[in-house]
Amino acid sequence: MPNAPLVPTVRRRRLGATLRKLRHDAGLTLDEAATAMGWKGPKMSKIENAAQGVRPNDLLGLLDVYGVADSEARTALEGLAKDAGKRGWWQTYSVVVSPSYADFISLETDAEKICSWTPLLIPGLLQTAAYARETISGITTTRSPEEVAALAEVRMARQSVLTRPGASLELWAIIHESALHQRFAARPATMREQLRRLLDASEMPNVTVQLMPLTSTAHPGLLGGFSLASFARPLPEVVVLENLSGAAYVEGEDAAPYARAFQHVQATALSVEDSLVRITEMEEGLRK
Template structure:
């Protein structure tokens, strides 16, 4: 029986895109590079398109063919090849975590920067458990209560990445003020606790929180929210777009407009100190 086609995970796509970019920089065609490795062209094409795995040792050999000597680049891509098919803690929740969601969790795990523009909800990495449960239950149209509870657990478990010793990513979250004025019927204290969580998270050295005021001027973020994950070079950034239909990823050079958009959104939002002061005012209003 023939082997099933390999599913292109985000990690494999990132590796393939990086290898393709380095091959192009070296001025080599697929056939020339494959011949130098003793392969046929289709094999390298499949590696670059993420439909075939590659061993870390072969990544090193391929980088030598491309003339890449930078140890940081070599280590990063060899590690990515080593981890491409690795199972993460989220596999325990495979019954409720879709492949696209699992891909995103692996992105968070590998990222060194996470930039989130959230016009409608608080970013998942900064949510309280109660907020997570209510928002997941409110958004879903088909999840049973036990699945909602499991997804909330996953969201809480994801937050460990922000306090990971030595390798925690830098997170910059910009949240629209309208998202912080939402009402929660199940527990009246949900939003107050969530606002306190944002203030506490902002004390972390790797977390920055900004607020987009209700009376802001127009900016690129009015088109919709997105999360931009960045990685050590030469790996390209990846953008996550979400809607009711699921998750869409924008990778490589196509992510550049989102990087520029985030800078403009950041410039339009309240300064960090003013943002935290406004969040503190909102939190205090829930105590009255």
């Protein structure tokens, strides 16, 4: 799970970075933008660097200064400003959810689409409770059984973004076939149930599952897994790179190489139809 702290919140950072880009696009310096708002330069700098929040009314004034008239863009930025310091449902699990994991969940909650390439694990949004408990227990070296159970509950609660009314998250998940060969000695039925979950989820209109076969040719995903989160414009894309020491976040224009890499991974993987056939065959094989 992501556990490298982001200060103060990833939402505020995204807002600040977007406002900086809009100011540059408008051809204004920090001092010129601050003067137009009746502020001093340091306030603008703090907002853009996420050291200070911005009130929704002030945000709308800034967007007027920057010539942003698009109603959808204004609404998206206003919503982000309002939510920058909001406490989410995950605060109930604050004992096990670190500040950076909370940032990770907020990204997932805000996103319109997530493209996920996972070479070793089933994506969290598609896991069963049993698979979540087994993998969390196996990966962690410091969590108690109670904490593992709580983290599995969090993972299950995260999946509500796939079924929320009116604005369900679009998920495109590409999974390496090797992840489907994982076995769990204590509970042998775990992987069969997980494969069934993938097949059921693939029937949802907002979920696409592809499989990278063991026989695939070389592709950019060989360098490791990543998730690319996309938001309502003009908010920039964010890439999440997870590892044992935490997570790295790649934002804005730096996310573009990952978008191109995901397209190559898509093209190398089995088609959606062939992927589901392969998963079905594996699930049926585990019934015997």
